Amino acid sequence: MAVVSIINQKGGVAKTTTALNVAASWAEQGKKVLLIDLDPQSSATKAIFSDREFEKTIFDVVIGQADIQDVIVHSEEFNIDVIPAEIMLSGIDMQLAAHFGREQILRKKLEPIHRKYDAILIDCSPSLGLMTINALLASKDIIIPICPEYFSMKGIELILATLRNIRSGLGYKIGVRGVVITRFRDRRVVNEVIQQVKERYDLKVYRNFIPDNIAVEEAHHHHLPVLKHAPRSRAAKAYKQLSKELWG
Amino acid sequence: MTKNNPLFVDSTKLPGDLVPCHVELLKVCLRDGESVSIHLVNHEGRLIQKPLQAQEMEEGCYEARLHLNHQTQVYYQFVIEDENNNILFKSQVYCERAQYALTEQWEPSEEDQKLPVIDSNSPVSTKPTSPSGWQRERPPSYRELMEKWGF
Ligand SMILES: Nc1ncnc2c1ncn2[C@@H]1O[C@H](COP(=O)(O)OP(=O)(O)OP(=O)(O)O)[C@@H](O)[C@H]1O
Ligand SMILES: [Mg+2]
Numbered sequence: 001m002a003v004v005s006i007i008n009q010k011g012g013v014a015k016t017t018t019a020l021n022v023a024a025s026w027a028e029q030g031k032k033v034l035l036i037d038l039d040p041q042s043s044a045t046k047a048i049f050s051d052r053e054f055e056k057t058i059f060d061v062v063i064g065q066a067d068i069q070d071v072i073v074h075s076e077e078f079n080i081d082v083i084p085a086e087i088m089l090s091g092i093d094m095q096l097a098a099h100f101g102r103e104q105i106l107r108k109k110l111e112p113i114h115r116k117y118d119a120i121l122i123d124c125s126p127s128l129g130l131m132t133i134n135a136l137l138a139s140k141d142i143i144i145p146i147c148p149e150y151f152s153m154k155g156i157e158l159i160l161a162t163l164r165n166i167r168s169g170l171g172y173k174i175g176v177r178g179v180v181i182t183r184f185r186d187r188r189v190v191n192e193v194i195q196q197v198k199e200r201y202d203l204k205v206y207r208n209f210i211p212d213n214i215a216v217e218e219a220h221h222h223h224l225p226v227l228k229h230a231p232r233s234r235a236a237k238a239y240k241q242l243s244k245e246l247w248g
Numbered sequence: 249m250t251k252n253n254p255l256f257v258d259s260t261k262l263p264g265d266l267v268p269c270h271v272e273l274l275k276v277c278l279r280d281g282e283s284v285s286i287h288l289v290n291h292e293g294r295l296i297q298k299p300l301q302a303q304e305m306e307e308g309c310y311e312a313r314l315h316l317n318h319q320t321q322v323y324y325q326f327v328i329e330d331e332n333n334n335i336l337f338k339s340q341v342y343c344e345r346a347q348y349a350l351t352e353q354w355e356p357s358e359e360d361q362k363l364p365v366i367d368s369n370s371p372v373s374t375k376p377t378s379p380s381g382w383q384r385e386r387p388p389s390y391r392e393l394m395e396k397w398g399f
Contacts, residue, residue, distance in 0.1 A: 099259065100259055101259055101260045103259060129255070133256075166256060167348065167351075168347045168348055168350070169253075169256030169347050169348065170256060170257075171267070171268075171347075171348030
């Protein structure tokens with residue numbers, strides 16, 4: 001398995017939650033996983049490490065002030081390697097505006113560490129900026145989490161248009177690995193959404209949906225993956241099954 | 249022609265650099281003996297004709313590879329011919345900035361749209377045409393791009 005970005009320009013669809021819990025589930029299944037937080041909000045970093053401060057983050061790597069090997073931190077609780085993010089990432093588009101090859105920085109930086117991992121997951125921010133482009137160019141394909149309760153076709157169309165623009169403008173073909181249904185409450189709504197996604201866009205939808213479950217929020221607060229915090233919860237079981245399905 | 253978002257412009261290439269361009273025409277259905285090709289007028293006014301080949305993986309998809317000058321303006325149309333090279337159908341004429349891929353869906357045009365005629369007596373411009381007005385000797389600065397494209 002190669003580098004995979006978790007992406008949806010729509011906010012709050014459980015990109016970070018999915019990245020964290022899939023990464024932790026893979027780790028539990030014996031895989032060596034690296035999670036890269038590429039969101040200035042640093043939600044993944046905070047979910048894992050709480051308020052711990054990092055001297056160097058992905059920001060320093062991207063602007064060439066740190067070696068990628070030196071910013072990797074290990075999380076015991078999640079049993080994964082992490083590259084943390086910081087708020088400075090929000091200004092990076094300006095900083096790199098005149099940089100030659102600005103869209104391929106991450107891809108190049110990942111080359112030397114690729115072989116150390118069974119999987120590299122990238123948690124993207126909900127905005128379309130240079131870091132999201134970097135994540136996409138570093139990835140073989142993408143996973144799109146969608147929330148059926150406030151699903152919009154526009155969101156999917158935006159992602160597919162982004163992939164098309166990358167293909168024509170930057171010369172990279174990036175595939176959609178599949179769509180993950182997150183935070184579902186009502187099966188009927190899920191079925192309607194799946195039908196639309198399959199019919200209109202011919203995308204794969206994973207069979208293991210993630211239910212809306214309080215254990216997810218609680219796990220966040222305890223800085224643990226849900227499968228450690230509440231292994232019997234519906235969300236933990238669903239993420240465990242989903243991670244197997246994603247690997248297959 | 250679509251607007252050009254600077255996020256999707258290869259920063260390692262200068263306008264006018266040669267780049268490989270993957271041409272893809274979807275939803276094509278050819279009968280025996282028919283062939284489909286792209287007719288493209290590049291920024292120098294030169295006509296390039298290239299047959300498209302059926303892609304094995306995707307039914308109805310035909311493709312070709314051209315080398316074009318990055319970010320220069322090109323006009324192109326797709327043409328279906330019979331075995332005697334008689335033109336059966338033409339698509340509309342498209343106008344795009346040359347990048348890494350040109351993808352269209354086959355649709356025959358009702359009217360006979362023609363590619364821009366090139367006067368072979370007039371000297372051919374060697375400079376890339378500047379469709380959007382921002383191509384110049386040096387790559388544009390971020391500020392210029394932001395002003396131009398409203399980022
Ligand atoms: N299955 C779930 N059940 C209950 N709450 C959930 C579930 N999944 C995610 N959440 C909650 O929803 C909120 C948004 O989730 P998350 O931060 O993962 O979304 P995101 O797509 O990464 O958001 P952003 O676009 O801001 O990066 C969080 O508070 C999270 O705890
Ligand atoms: Mg997030």
